[in-house]
Structure formats: C-alpha cells, structure tokens
Amino acid sequence: MVYIDEVIILNFIIDYLLLLFTSYVLKLNTLKYKLFLSSLFGEISILYLFFDMNNLFLILFKLSICSVMIFISFGKCNFKEFIKRCIYFYILSFFLGGVLYYFKIENLVKYEIYFLFIPVILNIYKYFAYHLKTIINTHRKVTIYLNNGKILFLNGFIDTGNSLIDPYSKKKVIIINRYVYDNYYLIPYKTVDSECLLKCFKPNKVYIEGIGERNDVVVGVVHKKFNGYDCLINYRLMEE
8 A cells, every 4th residue: 555645755755866966967056955845846746646637738747847846946047958957857767767667666665675776876877977978078178278378279079080199209199270380290190091191299288178188198280171170189088
C-alpha cells in the first residue's frame, strides 16, 4: 500500500535533488530556499493521481509545472536560456528514471533504502554531463601574446584532426590564418593529400579558454579560411 504522505515526501526530495543538480551542471548561482520553495510548488504535479487526464493534457500540465519551478529556482533570463534550463532539468529526470527502471527500482516508497542511491546516481550524471559538455564544447577563445608586445584575440576550434607536434621543440602546434610579423621557421606538415612545410613562430605565451595558459605551444600560419574560426586548437591540449 502506498500512502499519500509518502508520495508527497518522495516527490519533494526528488524535485529538490533534480533542481540542485541542474544548478550544478549549468553552474547557476541560486539560494537553497528558492529550491525548497520550487520543490514545494512541484507537489502540485501529484494532482494527476486524482484526476483523469488524457496524455496531451498531462504533458502540458507537467511542462507548465516544470516551467514555474525553473523560474522560482533560478529567476528571470532570456527565452533561449530558459529553454536550456528546462531541457537540462528534464534530461536529469529522464536519466534518474531510466537508471531506476534499469535496476528494477520501480517503487521508491516501498524500498526506502534506495533513497540512498538517488544522490549517487545524480552525482554520476553530473560527472559525465560535465565531461561530455567539455568534449562537445569545441569553441574556445584563444589569446596569443606575441614577442613584440601585441596580442591576438582569436576564435578557436578544437580540431580532432590537428595533433601536429613541432619535431624540433616537441611543442604542440596550433594553427591560425592571420599573418604575423615574427621570426618564422619551417616544420614538415602533412595534409590528407599532400606534404608541405608550415611556417611557425614561438609566441611569448598562449591562453586558451578552459585550458589555461600554455607555454608548450608554437603557432603555425596558413592562408585559408576556417569556416567562422581563425584558430585550430591542437586536440592533444585537450587530452592533457
């Protein structure tokens, strides 16, 4: 037998944890009392147990509840960011539900011991979501400090096809499409259909968003467009 008070408590705990980990994954600063209030509001969602709703109305009902919960938890934002928050909240919900279903944990109220697994499951999701986001996020700002005091601000792309290493200094090569007045030297450079020599120079230092300052990098210069980017980041920098 399932008691309504147990369902309410269970629903509140799960909503709170889902909102908490949504804030962690998206790095949203929020106050715990807002998550508490949002989880209280989420108790409205259990009303579907007492009313006969068709599938369409049930989906709209739950989406509305979710939207208000996201607003209470994280405040106002633009429409695109709001949709992003809702999507991550639902991804977390589906992930948790899928894991519980996979392990045949279909009734958490009946098996109270499995409450202990909810934080563990969500922490596993947080770990993989963070690293997946890091891998998928191939856009990085790159700042190159030249030896003459000038600074280049570039839009970088993490190129899995660029693992070029300078055979002389053993440093990793990032490639830009801007001409720079510097002391160049040549290194062998192999493309899909040919081999050539790549002009390179040693910068003072390089800063890559999400990676940090690197001094083990040389810069290669080519004269072609990169489809919206002006710097190809060496993939080996990400592996480290």
